[in-house]
Amino acid sequence: MSDVPFQPTGITPSAEQLAIQLLRTRLLLVEANAGAAKTTTLALRIAQALQRGAQPETVLALTYTAPAVTALQQRLASIGVPRAVVQKLRIQTFEAFSLAVLVAAEGVATRVIASPEQARPYVVRAIERAQSLPDERHPDDLMADAQPHDLVEGLLKSFDVLKGRMVVEHLDPEERMTPALADELGFGYLTMRAWACYEFARKGGHPDRPEFRFQGDGAYDLARALLSGEIDAGDAALQQGLTLICVDEMHDVNRAAFTVLKAVLAANPRAAFVGVGDRDQVIHSQTGAEAGFMREHFRAEIGTPEVLPLTHSRRFSPQLARHVGALAGKPYAADDALQTAIRLEPCESPRLAAAFIARQAQAHHPQKALSSLRVLLRHAAQSVLIEHELLRLGVPYDAVGFAPYLERPETLLVRGLHASACQDYTGFETPAQRAALLDALLLFSGARVDSIELRHLDSADAQRVAVAEAAVSADTTHAFIDAHVLRSAHPAARRQLQAAMALLRTQDAGAFEASFLNALDPLALAARVFVRREDAAQVADNIAQLHRVAVTEEAGVAGAFRMFTAMDGARRRLRSNDRVVLSSIEAAKGLEFDHVIVPHLSAGEFGDGSTETRNLLYVAMTRARRQLTLTFDPRRPSRFLKDAALID
Numbered sequence: 208m209s210d211v212p213f214q215p216t217g218i219t220p221s222a223e224q225l226a227i228q229l230l231r232t233r234l235l236l237v238e239a240n241a242g243a244a245k246t247t248t249l250a251l252r253i254a255q256a257l258q259r260g261a262q263p264e265t266v267l268a269l270t271y272t273a274p275a276v277t278a279l280q281q282r283l284a285s286i287g288v289p290r291a292v293v294q295k296l297r298i299q300t301f302e303a304f305s306l307a308v309l310v311a312a313e314g315v316a317t318r319v320i321a322s323p324e325q326a327r328p329y330v331v332r333a334i335e336r337a338q339s340l341p342d343e344r345h346p347d348d349l350m351a352d353a354q355p356h357d358l359v360e361g362l363l364k365s366f367d368v369l370k371g372r373m374v375v376e377h378l379d380p381e382e383r384m385t386p387a388l389a390d391e392l393g394f395g396y397l398t399m400r401a402w403a404c405y406e407f408a409r410k411g412g413h414p415d416r417p418e419f420r421f422q423g424d425g426a427y428d429l430a431r432a433l434l435s436g437e438i439d440a441g442d443a444a445l446q447q448g449l450t451l452i453c454v455d456e457m458h459d460v461n462r463a464a465f466t467v468l469k470a471v472l473a474a475n476p477r478a479a480f481v482g483v484g485d486r487d488q489v490i491h492s493q494t495g496a497e498a499g500f501m502r503e504h505f506r507a508e509i510g511t512p513e514v515l516p517l518t519h520s521r522r523f524s525p526q527l528a529r530h531v532g533a534l535a536g537k538p539y540a541a542d543d544a545l546q547t548a549i550r551l552e553p554c555e556s557p558r559l560a561a562a563f564i565a566r567q568a569q570a571h572h573p574q575k576a577l578s579s580l581r582v583l584l585r586h587a588a589q590s591v592l593i594e595h596e597l598l599r600l601g602v603p604y605d606a607v608g609f610a611p612y613l614e615r616p617e618t619l620l621v622r623g624l625h626a627s628a629c630q631d632y633t634g635f636e637t638p639a640q641r642a643a644l645l646d647a648l649l650l651f652s653g654a655r656v657d658s659i660e661l662r663h664l665d666s667a668d669a670q671r672v673a674v675a676e677a678a679v680s681a682d683t684t685h686a687f688i689d690a691h692v693l694r695s696a697h698p699a700a701r702r703q704l705q706a707a708m709a710l711l712r713t714q715d716a717g718a719f720e721a722s723f724l725n726a727l728d729p730l731a732l733a734a735r736v737f738v739r740r741e742d743a744a745q746v747a748d749n750i751a752q753l754h755r756v757a758v759t760e761e762a763g764v765a766g767a768f769r770m771f772t773a774m775d776g777a778r779r780r781l782r783s784n785d786r787v788v789l790s791s792i793e794a795a796k797g798l799e800f801d802h803v804i805v806p807h808l809s810a811g812e813f814g815d816g817s818t819e820t821r822n823l824l825y826v827a828m829t830r831a832r833r834q835l836t837l838t839f840d841p842r843r844p845s846r847f848l849k850d851a852a853l854i855d
């Protein structure tokens with residue numbers, strides 16, 4: 208049968224790409240470097256299937272992250288697959304796919320919770336339950352130095368690994384958990400017992416479907432149901448009559464996702480499979496991701512695939528390929544015709560780096576080329592000074608992967624404390640602005656809305672109604688803060704908030720500079736709210752940056768807060784289609800930009816030197832097409848710069 212190759216728009220496939228595009232074999236794996244055209248070639252393979260007559264609904268493409276879904280959709284459109292057809296293709300994360308299969312099998316959608324803060328009460332209860340079970344054989348091994356509240360973060364991390372690697376599912380069901388077995392598995396006994404209690408509670412004693420699902424539970428629950436035979440390859444929920452199954456970013460696959468993939472392949476024996484990935488882009492190892500699912504596990508559990516290469520980066524120059532190759536310790540070739548300028552900019556302080564980045568952005572402004580520039584940040588707090596400089600220069604921008612600093616709850620908290628202390632709500636003119644301010648104050652104060660009239664609502668809805676009522680005017684907002692937020696705050700939080708307000712009321716610039724952070728104690732405040740220490744540290748860091756910006760304002764405390772209001776107004780007015788984007792590295796996976804700036808490659812600022820951090824930098828550097836700019840403090844450069852042979 209003749210097989211006319213699909214002709215993409217914009218590119219001419221290389222011989223390697225064409226071989227992958229046209230191959231009809233059942234199992235195909237492509238492991239290649241970042242930028243070597245994996246996603247594009249997957250898109251070509253899908254387009255070829257469509258040209259051969261496959262219905263779009265019979266093509267399933269799975270990824271691990273939402274940005275990878277978007278990247279594949281965009282690539283399909285850019286090679287000429289009509290947008291309406293792209294919409295019909297099933298391109299989903301493993302999690303979304305699994306949840307859809309579970310809904311079909313269970314007949315009803317289970318509540319999905321998204322934040323560790325929502326999961327916390329269940330984890331605390333699980334710890335308390337584990338520690339008080341009457342027939343416990345090893346009670347001494349369940350003692351912990353810390354309070355349950357302080358154990359939640361560590362336990363949720365362990366639960367992620369237990370789910371992603373499916374640790375307990377691979378144990379003999381008859382085997383009792385003991386401290387020795389927990390130790391052998393690499394977890395504490397309390398972790399394993401709390402996990403059992405947490406899972407028992409999550410399932411709500413209900414045999415068919417759990418009470419809630421947290422992130423990762425979709426793939427985990429489906430994988431478990433598949434292992435236990437509750438759902439099998441013959442199940443209608445999996446029998447989708449698929450003709451082509453693809454996995455992009457396959458390096459992020461963990462045991463749970465792999466189990467789902469195996470079942471989908473078994474349920475669709477006539478479908479072809481293509482998986483693409485790059486072992487150096489594993490940035491989700493905390494959920495059990497490992498490159499082995501593209502190699503030995505695949506061979507052992509699915510079959511021997513054909514393996515085809517994509518050898519050259521099609522995104523950036525051979526010179527950049529050499530540097531990222533040195534960083535990752537692997538050979539890296541690139542198309543000779545490509546040119547990518549690499550600039551290393553010494554900046555002795557974050558403020559200088561921020562000013563440099565803003566000037567770089569400003570230079571793109573006249574050509575309406577702001578959107579070709581992306582600033583990739585390791586932490587959201589790094590954006591504060593950069594945003595500030597962009598606003599000063601009137602450069603429109605957006606944030607992806609985190610909120611712009613003026614919208615973060617901790618910024619609203621500080622501005623709200625000032626507004627309330629001075630009874631001046633300038634900058635909070637609309638009910639929506641006042642509601643956001645009240646939400647931030649409620650969050651950090653730990654105060655709950657507890658009104659008899661709202662008892663019939665759940666706590667989130669009750670808060671929404673109460674806040675909307677209070678935000679009607681500045682007067683009612685002020686009264687609500689006084690009578691409600693401060694009065695019913697957590698006692699320690701109340702002391703901190705009142706101390707900060709007393710200081711702000713004096714308008715004394717010296718005292719504000721010297722004592723505001725001590726009075727507010729942002730880390731303690733945030734640690735009460737957020738489960739992850741890293742999130743709490745980010746909040747504290749954001750507030751410290753905000754404070755730093757405020758104290759350098761020459762017009763005193765009132766002037767600094769007027770400036771924040773002016774900046775907020777300026778940001779709202781600076782709406783433009785052409786804007787520079789500040790983004791987390793995670794949110795840039797699979798995407799590419801003409802000019803990429805990665806700031807703060809200084810020791811202690813970019814990361815801890817772990818493989819995961821190195822992979823993050825690898826992902827960030829390999830997003831660049833024509834220019835990569837890295838800033839660093841020349842007195843303490845990150846060791847990664849040396850590893851990448853960018854400095855001696």
Ligand SMILES: Nc1ncnc2c1ncn2[C@@H]1O[C@H](COP(=O)(O)OP(=O)(O)OP(=O)(O)O)[C@@H](O)[C@H]1O
Nearest residue numbers: 218219220221241242243244245246247521522797
């Ligand atoms: N045949 C081709 N000719 C020219 N450019 C191409 C060709 N194939 C792909 N490209 C370009 O190469 C770049 C990288 O492609 P792609 O994003 O598919 O790589 P990738 O391997 O998926 O990258 P990553 O692992 O970083 O997500 C894109 O700009 C794409 O348009």
